[in-house]
Amino acid sequence: MTLEVEQKDNITLIKVAGRLDTLTSRDFDKQVGELGDFRGDLVIDGAKMEYISSAGLRSFISLLKKVKDSGHTLEVVNLTADVRPIFDMTGFSSLFNLK
Amino acid sequence: MNLSDKLSLYVMYVSIGVFIAIILIVEFYAAKSESEQAEHITRLLQTEMVSNLDSRFYAVEQNVKRTVPEARLLDIAQIKQHTGDILKILLESDSIIEGCGIAMIPEATPTGREWMEYLCRDKDTVTLKQLGETDYNYTSCEWYRTPLNLGEGAWSKPYEDKGAGECLMVTYALPVVNASGETTCEVTADIAISMLDEELHRLIPYPGSYSFILTKDGEFLEGYPQVQQDFPSFASAFQTGKTVTMNGTEFICTFTPVESINIVIGTASPRHSVASVTSRIRLPLLLILVIGFILLIAVVRMTLVRAMQPLKRLTQSAIDIGNGNFDIVIPETRRYADLSRLGEAMSFMKDSINRYIAEIKENTRAREQMESQLRIARDIQRSLLPAPEATFTSKRLRLSAFQESALEVGGDLYDYVDTDKSLYFIIADVSGKGIPAALMMSYVKSLFHFAAQQKLQPSEIVARINDNMCADNPNNMFVTLQVGYIDTAAEKLVISNAGHNPAILRSALGCSYLNLPAALAVGILPNFPYTQQEIPFVAGDTLFMYTDGLSEAENPQKVFYGQERLLQTVTTAISTQPSTTAIVASIGDEIKKYSANNYSDDITMLCLSAFPNDGISMQLRYDVAELEPLMTAIREIGISDKWDADFVKKIMLVAEEAVTNIIHHSPVPHPEEPIEFDLRNENERVVITIQDHGAEFNPLKHDTEVDTTLDWEQREIGGLGIFLMRRLSESIGYRYHNHKNILTIILKS
Incomplete structure (x- = not known):
């Protein structure tokens, strides 16, 4: 799992690549935590995500709560066919306003 | 009985003996000497009396003789006129004379008849008597006849006189011879025996004497x-x-x-008067002896008790020492030299014991240090060996090893190196045992490891080990070994032997010893031409290698286990046991049973098995890091079985959630036993079985349906994993059996 973070105006874009599972979710939490407080909305680009398990979902929901608490929005975009069914299955698609 | 009592008793016996002896001596000798003395005294008194009497009788004799001249002059006629005067003078001459007389010799008288004149005392007066013939026939009297016969004066025997003196008397008679030589008469003087009473009265030496x-x-x-x-x-x-x-x-x-x-x-x-001294001293003597006896016993008893006192203290000290109190001070006993020596001996003994204890402690400490170093060495040696169980999923190889050393450290070695295409392995047995063998073993291991990583051919690896060992082997140690590799893709086993016990191969053809060419053990001959053999090795085949600790295990009757029996045991184990681990474990049990748990050599086994590519069998530790090889295995089986990529991801997700759930949420995990993960591909379905030895934990029990419609603020963080497992699998079941949690998940492609 690798993260790529881009800052555009007030929007933070996080590109997630690889597997987000039990082994990598802690790494994800840590790296996201290091970004500090959010001064604007957050967008996660899942174009290169290969795999997500419940641990990854939990990381997403923690991040969502943190972002909402700071009064901003979290949007997940470009989910692959590998990951999208999991989001649909768990109701996360609506939670993250997936199109 | 105490020594003091016994000694007291002996002293008492001896004292009583001495006591009795003294009494006897006093009684016997003193009494005897007293009687002798008494006799002596009495005899002196008697002798004095006798001499007194003798002198008085002599005086009587002289007085009688003094009358003779006058009597001699007399003829018969004259006598008759003068006798009275003569007798009167004679009677008055000595008061002892009771009576006196002149008796005529009848033959000298004219008439030839007895005639005697006798004057005797009659109270205060004197009486003159005429005797003879019928009234007093004196010629027949002994007093008359004896002197006449002798012709001289003589005393008669005592006799009772009748007719004259009328008493018990003795008579002195003196014949008188006239001028013509004829005996004319006898002059007599009588002494009454009663006159001697006075003398007898004086002869009373002791009270009560007679x-x-x-x-x-x-x-x-x-x-x-x-x-x-x-x-x-x-x-x-x-x-x-x-x-x-x-x-x-x-x-x-x-x-x-x-x-x-x-x-x-x-x-x-x-006797009692005579022995008066003895009788007098008897009581005091007895008293003195009894008192002395009592005093003696008392003193002896006291001395003994005092003497025993230090002995008692020493006894107490000995008991204290016996109870392990080695710091006590032995009491000093200066009073008695022998007891003092005993005390010194005990002190010496105590000090010696203390010294020995110190030495033993020192030795024990040194030994413990040695043992602790040996334990460390054992741990190091153990750590040099790779894990005894390993699964190489991509190579479809499973490996199990077994090793037990007879000593803390041993000279047996197994090792394996996983390279990209092949799995290299070695089994080796260093000559000898203990530390030297262990050191050589680690040397061989590093040589093998380095050579295997360079992917040399097994014969080259053996040759290299041989050359290195031969180059520097002053102790002439040697090693028997087998080195080889298995290439599952090429379905072959390449193996090189150096004097080691033949390996056993189970293939479709059966179970048999590998017939490898004989070759010298390494470390003996440099440049020995080691060879290698290539043998087909396909899925389902098993290779079993061992050290001579197995084949040469001895039962209590000293009979070797033997190659034949070993082949049978291995054949049975391979065909009945489900895994390589179970195979080596069952053979190990069998050997232990045979040798009654008393094997003298190191025992090492290495078992390699190629499994068909129809599933996954893995043992996972309680660590999420184990997920990585598991995911790799699932991916690989997916590739080889040409599964759909989505299906592979589904399997991965279900496996991850199930395993993570056990690792993270088992209430009482059992980390000593691994989590067994098994995956089978059966008729377009995949069956996953996950077993763990933790406490009973049914993950499905707490499974609350996740409400996927809730807003983010109400969404629970937990429960997603179980939810996903349920949604992705065709069926999911849980049971607790044989102390194991068994979770079975079936997925449909």
């Missing part, structure tokens, strides 16, 4: 005091011996003869 006069024949005549009936008994002593017992009193009798008048003077003294 004095008496006997005839020479022992006939009693006179005695003092006047207890007549006693004297005949005393008289008998004159004949028989010296002592007489009368009325219970013993009398000592002493006799002295008075030769002049033919009598014997006797004295009888009672």
Whole structure:
């Protein structure tokens, strides 16, 4: 799992690549935590995500709560066919306003 | 019985003996000497009396003789005129003379008849008597006849006179010869025996003594005091011996003869008077002895008790030492040299024990240090060996090893190196045992490891180990070994042997020893040409290697386990046991049973098995890091079985959630036993079975349906994993059996 973070105006874009599972979710939490407080909305680009398990979902929901608490929005975009069914299955698609 | 009691008793016995001896000596010797003394004294008194009597009788004789000249002058006629005067003078000459007379010799008289004139005392007056013929026939009397026959004066024996003196008397008679030589008459003087009473009275040496006069024949005549009936008994002593017992009193009798008048003077003294000194000292003596005896016993007893006191203290000290109190001070005993030596000996013993204890402690400490170092060495050696169980999923190889050392450290080695295409392995047995073998073993291991990583051919690896060992092997150690690799893709086993026990191969053809060419053990001959063999090795085949600790295990009857029996055991184990781990474990149990758990050599086994590519069998630790190889295995089986990528991801997700759930949420995990993950591809379905040894934990029980419609603020973080597992699988089941949680998940492609 690798993260790529881009800052555009007030929007933070996080590109997630690889597997987000039990082994990598802690790494994800840590790296996201290091970004500090959010001064604007957050967008996660899942174009290169290969795999997500419940641990990854939990990381997403923690991040969502943190972002909402700071009064901003979290949007997940470009989910692959590998990951999208999991989001649909768990109701996360609506939670993250997936199109 | 105590020593002091016993000694007291002995002293008492000896004292009583001495006591009795003293009494006896006093009684016997003192009494004896007293009787002798008494006899002596009595005899002196008697002798004095006798000499007194003798002198008086002599005086009587002289007085009688003095009358002779006058009597000689007389003829018969004249005598008759003058006798009265002569006799009167004679009678008055000595008061002892009771009576005196002149007896005519009848033949000298004209008439030829007896005629005698006799003057005797009659109270205060004197009486003159005419005797002879019928009234007093003196010629027949002994007093008359004896002197006449002798022709000189003589005393008669004592006799009872009748007709003249009328008493018991002795008579001195002196024949008178006239001028013509004819015996004309006899002049006589009588002494009454009773006249001797006065003398007898003086002869009383002891209180209660008797004095008496006997005839020479022992006939009693006179005695003092006047207890007549006693004297005949005393008289008998004159004949028989010296002592007489009368009325219970013993009398000592002493006799002295008075030769002049033919009598014997006797004295009888009672023993108790004689032995008066003995009787007097008897009571004080007894008293002194008894007191002395009591004092002696008391002193001995006291001394012994005092002497025993230090012994008692020493005894207590010995008990203390016996109880393990080695710091006590042994009491000093200066009073008795022997006890003092005993005390010193005990002190010495105590000090020695303390010294030995210190030495033992030191030795024990050194040994413990040695043992601890050996344990460390054992741990290091253990850590040099790779895990005894390993699964190489991509190579479809499973490996299990077993090793037990006879000593802390051993010379057996197994090792394996996983390279990209092949799995290299080695089994080796260093000659000898213990630390030297262990050091050589680690050397061989590093040589193998390095060579295997360079992917050399097994014969080259063996040759390299041989060359290195031969180059520097001053102790001439050698190693038997087998080195090889398995290439599952090429379905082959390449193996090189160096004097090691033949390996066993189970293939479709059966189970048999690998017939490899004989070759020298390494470390003996440099440049030995080792060879290698290539043998087909396909899925389902098993290779079993071992060290001689197995084939040469001995039962209590010293019989080797043997190659034949080993082949049978291995064949059975491979065909019945489900895994390589179970195979080596069951063979190990069998060997232990055979040798009654007393094997003298290191035992090592290495078992390699190629499994068909129809599933996954993995043992996972309680660590999420284990997920990585698991995911790799699932991906690989997916590739080889040409599964759909989505299906593979589904399997991965279900496996991850199930395993993570056990690792993270098992209430009481059991990390000693791995989590067993098994995956089978059966008829377009995948069956996953996950077993763990933790406490009973049903993950489905707490499974609350996740409400996927809730807003983010209400969404629970937990429960998603179980939810996903349920949604992605066709069925999911849980049971607790044989102390294992068994979770079975079936997925449909």
